[in-house]
């Protein structure tokens with residue numbers, strides 16, 4: 205099987221994004237960034253607890269792919285680094301923030317928290333706290349989508365570290381075997397906690413691993429909305445026309461620590477330098493999209509300012525909404541144990 | 544005697560045993576270069592080198608297999624699970640391989656491996672990361688199961704675990720890592736398995752627990768002492784082997800028993816301990832054994848629900864009053 209099977213478009217004609225959509229994506233990415241920037245503060249105020257993982261730097265992976273899906277028919281699964289995915293699916297920032305604060309108005313009624321956001325009515329089947337955990341579930345979702353004769357796709361996000369989980373390979377093999385409509389998105393942010401890709405696998409060519417399971421795939425620049433969008437467009441076209449899975453390795457970087465603990469203890473200094481982070485920050489997907497929009501005169505300075513104000517308001521509003529929301533009722537402790 | 548924190552005591556045990564026996568090595572996620580997720584293995588890579596402090600990918604089946612196979616082939620691995628919740632990935636290697644190989648081989652193979660890491664509930668880690676599953680291992684023949692409460696025990700019991708020729712499940716409590724206590728100076732200090740410790744003497748009611756549950760019992764005993772109720776607090780230290788003699792002897796003095804655990808109540812360690820009390824000291828009991836346990840639900844995230852799902856010293860004190868009523 206060819207390593208990179210999908211035909212690369214010649215002059216990018218497949219991947220052109222309409223200006224209105226670009227601006228939508230810009231707004232979404234900025235919302236995600238501002239949302240993430242607000243959560244550590246709330247953790248330090250003791251309003252958010254547990255583990256807390258941010259998506260700063262990886263926004264294009266949520267915006268460039270989820271915008272092309274037919275939600276809720278298509279279904280999304282992802283990791284604990286899931287705030288962005290919920291927001292991209294259209295879950296209101298209020299419901300996301302309220303979940304982070306464990307309130308009754310949260311998208312999981314306060315039972316899930318940061319790692320377990322979910323919004324099935326919008327096709328978001330949830331964040332998963334277990335590394336590799338969503339991949340076998342994606343196999344099942346893909347199976348159901350095919351079984352029910354839909355033309356829908358299951359999109360499964362997971363990390364570079366997850367590629368070393370046994371269950372991931374069992375699931376990928378079965379997806380390849382049964383020819384299921386699953387789009388695998390490998391969020392290769394170079395590290396699994398403190399372990400770099402080089403230190404975690406003898407074969408860092410992830411596309412090759414997908415190929416080994418009979419799944420076509422390619423690698424894309426996860427720091428560029430255009431690259432992400434175009435690769436996903438090709439992949440979704442492939443899946444919807446052939447019914448078979450596709451695998452995208454998205455090269456990207458998380459700008460902050462693995463989770464708030466890693467930032468609090470400065471554990472990240474054991475595995476990367478400030479200079480490395482600075483280098484990657486130069487490729488900030490939000491900044492480069494902004495530059496593009498300015499260069500092409502697609503958005504005025506004033507409009508940028510307005511968008512920034514708007515999303516900051518949206519985040520602020522989500523915080524006051526969450527803070528003024530009630531805790532879940534105590535007598536709901538045993539609710540939802542069974543259906 | 545030196546005063547140190549629980550996590551330092553765990554580290555000390557590993558350091559001493561690695562110095563003592565070149566066949567002892569560590570493996571696990573982030574144990575080396577990152578200096579340990581909870582800093583338990585801090586400095587060990589620098590001290591012992593990469594051959595003996597092995598960083599692994601996020602591959603729990605691999606970690607458990609590496610340790611089990613290496614133990615079968617003559618080494619003494621100490622395998623760390625970043626938390627015990629992730630050991631669920633490795634259940635087959637643990638239950639169907641490590642625990643059984645000695646028996647299946649008619650005693651021809653030893654499997655001197657220690658599986659260790661933080662366990663316990665709390666801090667809003669929610670359903671997949673906040674759970675206590677010690678009874679799963681205690682249920683499985685072939686494992687010894689150890690849950691230390693004090694720094695001295697953490698060190699003394701881990702040293703025994705590393706020297707033991709059978710697979711040992713060693714569950715530390717993340718919520719105890721920061722607690723301090725005195726630790727013996729003798730580098731050969733070990734604590735044998737199967738010997739419970741009486742943490743506090745009392746004549747009215749026996750409280751039986753392990754790991755952080757002992758802390759709840761001690762606090763409850765303090766509260767109740769103010770009201771003139773004297774509790775005897777027993778720290779089991781090891782669940783397998785279980786020192787039922789110490790428990791039964793205590794119950795025959797107090798005639799009342801409360802069993803305390805953080806794990807779910809249904810089919811749990813507490814069920815087993817209560818049954819053993821009935822088997823061994825039925826005639827001594829003046830009231831049924833009371834059990835205090837975690838609510839039988841996946842751990843909810845919201846603070847108020849989490850608080851309601853995790854047992855407290857107030858719950859323990861209330862149970863004591865019920866049994867004495």
Ligand SMILES: Cc1ncc(C[n+]2csc(CCOP(=O)(O)OP(=O)(O)O)c2C)c(N)n1
Nearest residue numbers: 333334335363364365366395396397601629
């Ligand atoms: C089975 C399992 N093992 C270990 C962990 C602890 N853990 C949480 S996130 C993480 C790193 C995952 O890295 P990666 O898959 O690259 O995703 P990223 O965090 O970089 O997005 C680890 C080791 C876990 N949650 N589940």
Ligand SMILES: [Mg+2]
Nearest residue numbers: 363364395396
């Ligand atoms: Mg990663």
